[in-house]
Amino acid sequence: MNGPYVTLADSVDDVDATAWERVAADAGAPVHYSPAYLRAYETSPLSPYVSVHYLSAVDAGRTVGLLPCYLQKQGDPYGFLRAVGVPDTDGPALLGHNWYCYDTRIPVRASSPERRDRILDTVLDALVDLAASAGAPVAGLVSVAEGDPVLAVARRKGWRVAPIVTRFQLPLRNLAQHDPYDMYDAYLATLGARTRRTIRQYTRRAAEAGVTTAVEAPHPRFLRTVCELTRRTAAKHGSADMYPESAFIDFVMALGERARVVRVDQEDRTLAAAVVLLDEERLHMWVGGTSHATVDSFSPNYLLWAAEIRHAIDAGKLWVEGGRANQPMKSRHGMTPLPLYACIAPPSS
Structure with a gap:
């Protein structure tokens, strides 16, 4: 098979943990992408989900990208998506990562920006296809940091990309x-x-x-x-x-x-x-x-x-991640704001 393609697993035990750890480490991904976190959330979810899926982008026989996503009965518990005009937010939604992660990204290993964007495009298409097969009217990513390359790829594909909340970081x-x-x-x-x-x-x-x-x-x-x-x-x-x-x-x-x-x-x-x-x-x-x-x-x-x-x-x-909201306290402690975006696929996808 030419070019990147996506494989699907429905349990973290069925992914190549070594490959996921390597890609996550190379991309500087946070703890939310570690097998330990994913296994903990899969077995003891803080918010019940219908199903969990792990998307692995593969190219030339190697894992080069990854995304965990969750089919949730209620896709917008905080009302962030509704606030930016996304319809059907009270129904099922297939979202990556989950709302307890304030640093959603698609970790990628790529030799060039063009290759990276091709992998991101492939993963986004796979997410839409998976949502369609699951009957979820909403598919997308939540809590993506400003400046992440996936935002530009999503915009080119006609996805709704809108700021939803602010995250705070303290550089050390x-x-x-x-x-x-x-x-x-x-x-x-x-x-x-x-x-x-x-x-x-x-x-x-x-x-x-x-x-x-x-x-x-x-x-x-x-x-x-x-x-x-x-x-x-x-x-x-x-x-x-x-x-x-x-x-x-x-x-x-x-x-x-x-x-x-x-x-x-x-x-x-x-x-x-x-x-x-x-x-x-x-x-x-x-x-x-x-x-x-x-x-x-x-x-x-x-x-x-x-x-x-x-x-x-x-x-x-090197960093303290302060999470979302509570700007006065976080600003007093020297934290800097970082806008977070939702990327939602068009309803017709």
């Missing part, structure tokens, strides 16, 4: 020039004077109140606490149901070394906790929450952020 590359013991202070020096003063003040007050922070491997019992705090925070935005406790615990435990728990405690009381995800280059501030906005004149949330960012620095990560 420039801290490498500092002594490891000074890197967190070097990070603080990049922030505004008011934020820097607030973080140091809260840190001091928390220490005086006997507060401790820790980063540890996840355990089922404490994950219940993390889930409770996460749901409490998500409820403010109407999305608490995105984190069902049983699936949440099973999913995080299945991630193994890819997940860590960050916690802020005062004696036997947990004030804040989060799950962070790890890949080779990044620490992902995935989910978390706090029990109170303020305790003893400090914010547990600020301490949680400080512990997460410090861990990323100590682990030698």
